Amino acid sequence: xxxxxxxxxxxxxxxxxxxxxxxxxxxxxxxxxxxxxxxxxxxxxxxxxxxxxxxxxxxxxxxxxxxxxxxxxxxxxxxxxxxxxxxxxxxxxxxxxxxxxxxxxxxxxxxxxxxxxxxxxxxxxxxxxxxxxxxxxxxxxxxxxxxxxxxxxxxxxxxxxxxxxxxxxxxxxxxxxxxxxxxxxxxxxxxxxxxxxxxxxxxxxxxxxxxxxxxxxxxxxxxxxxxxxxxxxxxxxxxxxxxxxxxxxxxxxxxxxxxxxxxxxxxxxxxxxxxxxxxxxxxxxxxxxxxxxxxxxxxxxxxxxxxxxxxxxxxxxxxxxxxxxxxxxxxxxxxxxxxxxxxxxxxxxxxxxxxxxxxxxxxxxxxxxxxxxxxxxxxxxxxxxxxxxxxxxxxxxxxxxxxxxxxxxxxxxxxxxxxxxxxxxxxxxxxxxxxxxxxxxxxxxxxxxxxxxxxxxxxxxxxxxxxxxxxxxxxxxxxxxxxxxxxxxxxxxxxxxxxxxxxxxxxxxxxxxxxxxxxxxxxxxxxxxxxxxxxxxxxxxxxxxxxxxxxxxxxxxxxxxxxxxxxxxxxxxxx
Amino acid sequence: xxxxxxxxxxxxxxxxxxxxxxxxxxxxxxxxxxxxxxxxxxxxxxxxxxxxxxxxxxxxxxxxxxxxxxxxxxxxxxxxxxxxxxxxxxxxxxxxxxxxxxxxxxxxxxxxxxxxxxxxxxxxxxxxxxxxxxxxxxxxxxxxxxxxxxxxxxxxxxxxxxxxxxxxxxxxxxxxxxxxxxxxxxxxxxxxxxxxxxxxxxxxxxxxxxxxxxxxxxxxxxxxxxxxxxxxxxxxxxxxxxxxxxxxxxxxxxxxxxxxxxxxxxxxxxxxxxxxxxxxxxxxxxxxxxxxxxxxxxxxxxxxxxxxxxx
Numbered sequence: 001x002x003x004x005x006x007x008x009x010x011x012x013x014x015x016x017x018x019x020x021x022x023x024x025x026x027x028x029x030x031x032x033x034x035x036x037x038x039x040x041x042x043x044x045x046x047x048x049x050x051x052x053x054x055x056x057x058x059x060x061x062x063x064x065x066x067x068x069x070x071x072x073x074x075x076x077x078x079x080x081x082x083x084x085x086x087x088x089x090x091x092x093x094x095x096x097x098x099x100x101x102x103x104x105x106x107x108x109x110x111x112x113x114x115x116x117x118x119x120x121x122x123x124x125x126x127x128x129x130x131x132x133x134x135x136x137x138x139x140x141x142x143x144x145x146x147x148x149x150x151x152x153x154x155x156x157x158x159x160x161x162x163x164x165x166x167x168x169x170x171x172x173x174x175x176x177x178x179x180x181x182x183x184x185x186x187x188x189x190x191x192x193x194x195x196x197x198x199x200x201x202x203x204x205x206x207x208x209x210x211x212x213x214x215x216x217x218x219x220x221x222x223x224x225x226x227x228x229x230x231x232x233x234x235x236x237x238x239x240x241x242x243x244x245x246x247x248x249x250x251x252x253x254x255x256x257x258x259x260x261x262x263x264x265x266x267x268x269x270x271x272x273x274x275x276x277x278x279x280x281x282x283x284x285x286x287x288x289x290x291x292x293x294x295x296x297x298x299x300x301x302x303x304x305x306x307x308x309x310x311x312x313x314x315x316x317x318x319x320x321x322x323x324x325x326x327x328x329x330x331x332x333x334x335x336x337x338x339x340x341x342x343x344x345x346x347x348x349x350x351x352x353x354x355x356x357x358x359x360x361x362x363x364x365x366x367x368x369x370x371x372x373x374x375x376x377x378x379x380x381x382x383x384x385x386x387x388x389x390x391x392x393x394x395x396x397x398x399x400x401x402x403x404x405x406x407x408x409x410x411x412x413x414x415x416x417x418x419x420x421x422x423x424x425x426x427x428x429x430x431x432x433x434x435x436x437x438x439x440x441x442x443x444x445x446x447x448x449x450x451x452x453x454x455x456x457x458x459x460x461x462x463x464x465x466x467x468x469x470x471x472x473x474x475x476x477x478x479x480x481x482x483x484x485x486x487x488x489x490x491x492x493x494x495x496x497x498x499x500x501x502x503x504x505x506x507x508x509x510x511x512x513x514x515x516x517x518x519x520x521x522x523x524x525x526x527x528x529x530x531x532x533x534x535x536x537x538x539x540x541x542x543x544x545x546x547x548x549x550x551x552x553x554x555x556x557x558x559x560x561x562x563x564x565x566x567x568x569x570x571x572x573x574x575x
Numbered sequence: 576x577x578x579x580x581x582x583x584x585x586x587x588x589x590x591x592x593x594x595x596x597x598x599x600x601x602x603x604x605x606x607x608x609x610x611x612x613x614x615x616x617x618x619x620x621x622x623x624x625x626x627x628x629x630x631x632x633x634x635x636x637x638x639x640x641x642x643x644x645x646x647x648x649x650x651x652x653x654x655x656x657x658x659x660x661x662x663x664x665x666x667x668x669x670x671x672x673x674x675x676x677x678x679x680x681x682x683x684x685x686x687x688x689x690x691x692x693x694x695x696x697x698x699x700x701x702x703x704x705x706x707x708x709x710x711x712x713x714x715x716x717x718x719x720x721x722x723x724x725x726x727x728x729x730x731x732x733x734x735x736x737x738x739x740x741x742x743x744x745x746x747x748x749x750x751x752x753x754x755x756x757x758x759x760x761x762x763x764x765x766x767x768x769x770x771x772x773x774x775x776x777x778x779x780x781x782x783x784x785x786x787x788x789x790x791x792x793x794x795x796x797x798x799x800x801x802x803x804x805x806x807x808x809x810x811x812x813x814x815x816x817x818x819x820x821x822x823x824x825x826x827x828x829x830x831x832x833x834x835x836x837x838x839x840x841x842x843x844x845x846x847x848x849x850x851x852x853x854x855x856x857x858x859x860x861x862x863x864x865x866x867x868x869x870x871x872x873x874x875x876x877x878x879x880x881x882x883x884x885x886x
Contacts, residue, residue: 077844079664087618159631164618167625220665236664236674237836238747269745271834275729276745279737285744421620449610449849452620456611466620478623489626491614 053311053367057557058107060257064554064570069265073277074290077237077270082219083205084156087164092561093290095202097242097266099225102130102149103200104252105471105559109369111196114252115144115206115226125191125512132182136250138208139230146184148209150176153186155212156204169198191512197472200560226250228261228567239269251567255556262554262570281306281547287571288555290564292547294356300547307548309555310356311562312367312541315468315475317360319536320348320422320430321415322465322495329413330461334393335439336534340379342386342437348429349540357540363476363530365541367562370473370523375531379538386437395438404438412440413461418448421464426539456486458497465495467542471560473523477507480535496535503529579877586873590866597862598653598855602646605851613638615849616662649855658859659852663845668856672838676860678747679837682829683822685753686760691815694765698772699799703780713770720766724828728759732832745834756833760825764818771814775807782806809876816872823861 074093080086083095095101102116116130136144153176156166172192177185188195198204208224221234228251229242248260269286271277274293280286282303292300292308300308320343323330330336345359361379364371395404395411404411417427424445431441441462446454454460468479478484482499484492506526513519544562548555554568613632617624624632633639637648652659658668701712719727735755736744742754779785780803788798826839838857845853 085665087621087623089621157625159625159627162617162624162628162632164622164624164628167628168623171625217665235836236671237830237834237840269834271745272831272840273834275732276832276834279732279744283737283740447608447610448620448847449615450608452614453609453611455620456614489629491617491622491624491629493623 053107053557055107058559059255060554060556060568062554064262064568065572066262066570067264068262068571068573069267070263070288070552070566070569070571071286072266072268072288072290073271073280073286074268075270075272075277078234078240079236080220081223081231081234082161082207082216083203083223084152084161084163084166084207085220087203089563092202092558093563093565094240095205096227096558096563096565096567097229098223098227098231099202099205099207100136100144100227100250101200101202101205102132103196104254105197105200106254107559109197109471109559111200112252112254114200115250119196121514125193125514126188128186128188128195129179130184130186132184133250134182136226137247138210138224138226139245140208140210140224142208142210144206144209144226145181146178147181148206149184150178151209151212152206155207155216158216161216166203169201169204170195193511193514194472194474197474197560198470201471202558202561229266237270239267242266242268255565255568257556257568261567263566266566281549284549287552288546288548288564290546292545294354294545297354297356297545305550307550307552309544309546309548309557309564311544311557312358312365313467313469313544313562314365314368315470316363316479317365317538317541318467319465320426320539321462321537323462323534323536324458324460324497325533325535326458326497326499327461329411332393333532333534334389335411337379338386338389338393338437339434339439340534340537341382341389342439343430343433343537343539344381345539346381348426348433351429352423352425353540356543356545360538360540362527363480363536363538364473364523364527365469367541368473368475370520372524372527374524375528378531379534383437390437390439398438402435402438403440410440411438412442414442414444416444416446416451416454416460416463418446418451418464420448421451421466430537455495456491458486463495465536468493469542469561473519474507474511476523476526476530477511480530481507498533498535500529500533503533579874582873582877583870586866586870590863590870593866594859594862597858598650599646601855601858602649605849605854606642610849611638612636612662612849612851615851619848653859658856661845661850661853661856663848663850663853668852671841671853672856672860675836675838675841678835679823679826679830679839682753682756682760682826682835682837683819685757686764686822686825687815687818689757689761690764690768690818691811693761694768694772695804695811697765697769698776699804702773702776702799702803709773712773716766716770718766719762720764720770722763724759724763724825725832727762728755728829728832731755731758747835752833752835756829756835759829759832760822763825764821768811768814768818772807772811775810776803779803779806808879812872812875812879816868819864819868820861 074090076090078090078094081094083091083099100115102114103111104114106112115133115136117133118131120129130149132146132149133144138144153170153173155161156163156170172188172190174187174189179185206226207219211219211224222231228245228248230245232241232243234240243265244261244263246260249258251257271280274295277289277291278293278296281289297308300306323336325331345361349357349359362376390404390411395406397405399405399410427443431443434441451464455463468475470478479493480496480498480503481494482504484494485497486492503526506522506529510519510522510526513522546564551572552569553572554570556565556568557563558565613629616632616636617628637645660666661668661671664671697712701708732744732755735741743752746752785798785802788802823839826837827843830837830840831843842854842857845857
C-alpha cells in the first residue's frame with residue numbers, strides 16, 4: 001500500500017447531526033448528486049466544487065439474480081480480521097461483507113439508520129441515545145441489542161484489543177448505558193460531532209457480543225458478525241471464502257436493497273503481483289480485482305469485457321512532502337510557500353500516475369463534503385512567484401551550481417523518504433523542480449521503520465507524508481491540529497507539527513458543531529488557513545481503483561470508504 | 576562407528592553454537608536498524624493508537640526495559656522452545672511457520688530434485704563432447720544461472736501461462752500449479768550445478784582408471800554412469816547442500832510472484848513490517864536446517880568415500 005490508512009468522510013451540506021434531531025428514512029439518494037455518465041469513471045466538478053459520482057453507484061437500481069460465486073483478487077493478506085484490532089485498508093471491504101454498523105452514510109455523506117433505527121443528540125452534544133433494530137442476529141445466533149453495542153464500544157477501547165484506530169476514533173466516548181433492551185445511551189466527555197460518521201466505518205463495525213464475552217482473541221482470525229456474508233474460511237497467504245446468510249434482511253435502508261445478498265459465495269485470493277491481478281482479470285480467472293494496477297488502467301478501459309472504476313478517497317490527499325514547521329528552514333512560511341509553488345504537479349503526476357491521477361494543490365480531497373474549491377489554485381505551479389518569495393526572504397546570492405545562499409549558508413533541506421512512501425521518480429522530480437528555483441532538496445532514503453521513528457520523534461526538516469482517509473472533514477483536525485503532534489506517549493498524524501491557534505480554533509469549533517451553515521463556514525476558513533500556512537506539498541488526490549468483468553452487475557460503492565460492496569452484486573450469465 | 580558418532584555429536588554441538596549465533600546476530604541487526612516495535616505491533620504507520628494501548632503494549636513486550644534485558648528475556652524464552660507471538664499476525668510464531676512450511680518444503684524438494692536430475696543428465700551427456708555441444712550447453716547454463724529468479728518466473732508466466740495457457744499463473748492445489756514455480760527456482764540452480772559437475776566429470780574422464788574401463792570394452796554410457804559419475808558425487812552433494820540457502824532465497828521471490836503459501840513470503844512480509852519475533856523464528860529455522868543439511872551431507876560423503884571409513 002505504501003501510504004497510511006484510509007478512512008473517509010461525511011457530514012454534509014444539508015446534514016443533520018444536530019441537536020435533538022431524529023433521523024429516519026432516507027430519501028432517494030441522488031437528490032443532492034448531479035447525474036453523471038454512469039460508465040464514465042471520471043468525476044465531474046460542479047459549480048460548488050464537489051466531485052459527484054452517479055447516484056446509481058451508491059443505491060441499488062434493480063433486483064439481481066440469485067446464485068453463483070464471485071472470484072475476487074486483492075493485494076494483501078488479511079492478517080487481522082477483528083476490525084477493532086486493525087487499521088489496514090482491507091477492513092473497509094471485508095467489513096461490509098461480514099459486519100453491520102450502527103450508522104450508514106447516504107450518498108451525500110449524511111448519517112442514516114442501519115442497525116440504529118434513529119438517534120437523538122442532547123443539546124450540549126455529549127449524550128447520544130440510539131434506538132436499535134430488534135430483529136438482528138449474529139451468525140452465531142446471538143442477538144443484536146443495547147448490551148451488544150456497549151460490549152463493542154468497550155472492546156474497541158480495551159488496551160488488550162490493541163486498537164490502532166477504532167479506539168482513537170471514539171476517544172471522547174466516556175461510558176455507555178443500556179437503557180432498555182434496544183435503547184443505548186452513549187455519554188461523551190465533550191461534544192464530538194464526527195461520532196456518528198466514524199460509527200459508520202467498517203473499523204467500528206459490530207462484532208458478536210458472545211464472541212467478545214467468551215473469546216475476544218478468536219475474532220482476530222475468525223470474526224463473527226451480523227453481515228450479509230459469513231466468513232467460512234481464511235487460509236493465510238491464500239485467501240478467504242464467504243458464504244451468504246440466507247436470513248439476512250437488515251441492510252441500510254438507504255441503499256435500497258432488501259433481503260439477503262444475491263451471490264451464494266465469494267472467494268477472495270491474495271495476489272500480490274500487479275501483473276497477476278491484471279492477467280487474472282483479463283483471462284477471466286477472476287471476476288473482480290479490488291486493486292487494479294494503474295499501469296494497466298488504459299488496457300482495462302480498452303477491453304470490452306472489463307469495467308474500470310476510479311474513485312477519489314475522501315479526507316487528506318496525497319502529500320509529497322510534509323514540512324517540519326517547527327524547525328529551520330521550514331519555520332519560515334515564505335520558504336514553505338516557495339517550495340510548494342515550485343513543484344510542477346502536472347508533470348510529476350502524469351509521469352507516475354499513468355494518467356490516472358489528478359494533480360492537487362490544496363488540502364482536502366475534492367470528494368469531501370465541505371470541500372471548498374475556492375483555494376485550489378492558490379498554490380498552483382508558479383516558479384516565478386517562488387523565486388520572488390525566496391528573494392524577499394533574503395536568499396539572493398547564488399552558488400555556481402545555482403543554489404541560493406544567504407550569509408554563507410546554502411538554501412536547502414533534507415527530505416526523508418522510504419521506497420514505499422515516495423517513489424524514487426517522485427523524489428527526484430521534486431529535487432529537480434526545486435533546483436530550478438535554487439533550493440537543494442537532499443533526498444535521504446530510509447527503511448520504512450526508521451522513517452516512522454523519525455516521523456514520530458519530529459527529527460526531520462521535511463518528510464514523506466502520505467494520505468489520511470476518513471469519512472468526515474474532521475480529517476483536517478486529525479492531520480493539522482496542534483494536539484495531534486506525536487510525543488513519546490502519543491502517536492499523532494500532525495506530521496507538519498503545525499501549531500496555529502487560528503486553525504486550531506476553527507477545527508475545534510467544527511468538532512462541536514452540528515449546524516451545516518456554521519460547518520461550511522468553519523471548514524472553508526480552515527482550508528483557506530492551510531493555504532496560508534502551507535504545512536505540506538499536496539500532489540494528487542488518492543483513488544480507489546477497482547476493475548471487474550462486465551458480467552458482474554449491481555456493484556455498489558461504500559459511502560464511507562469508496563470501496564466496493566457486494567450485497568447487490570450478481571452474475572449475469574445471459575449471452 | 577564410534578568415530579561417526581563422535582562426529583555427529585560434535586556437529587550437533589557446533590549446530591547449537593551456530594543457532595545461538597544466528598539468534599544473536601539477528602537480534603542485534605533488527606535492533607540497530609531502528610523502528611519502535613510498539614508501533615509495529617499497533618499497526619505501523621497506518622495507525623493512531625491511544626496512549627493507553629501504547630503503554631499496555633510496551634509493558635506486555637518488555638519494551639520499556641533496557642535492550643540487554645530484552646535479549647535475555649528472548650534467550651530465556653528460546654531455551655524453552657518458545658519462539659514468541661508474531662506482532663503482525665498475533666498468533667504464535669511456531670504456529671505460523673507450521674502453517675506455511677509444507678508448501679515451501681514441497682517447492683524446494685521439487686526444485687531441488689529437478690535441478691539435480693537435470694544437471695546430472697546434462698553434465699553426463701555434454702562432458703568431453705564436441706566443442707559445439709559444450710558451447711551451446713555452457714552458454715545456456717551461463718544465461719540460466721545469471722538471470723534473477725523473478726525474471727525467469729515472469730518469462731515462464733508470459734509463455735506458458737498467459738500465452739499457451741498450459742499452467743495456471745497463481746494458486747495451489749493441483750500439480751500443475753507447482754510446475755512454473757518449480758522451474759523458476761530450478762533453472763538458475765540447474766545452471767550452476769551443471770557447470771561444476773561437468774568440470775568435475777571432465778577431470779575424472781581424464782583419469783587412467785577410465786581408460787582401463789574403456790579398454791575392458793565398456794560402452795561410453797556405462798563408463799560415464801558407473802565410473803565417472805560415482806567419483807564426482809562427493810563434490811556434487813556438498814554443492815547441493817550449500818544450495819539450500821539459495822532455494823530459500825528463491826522461495827521468497829517465487830512465492831510472492833505466484834501468490835503461493837510459504838515461509839519465504841512469510842518472512843518477506845515480516846521483514847517489511849518489523850515483525851521481530853517472526854523474522855527471528857524463520858532465521859532460527861533456516862539456521863537449524865543448515866546445520867541438519869550439513870550433517871546429512873557430511874554423512875553421505877562419509878558413506879560415499881571409502882577413505883573416510885575408519886574401522
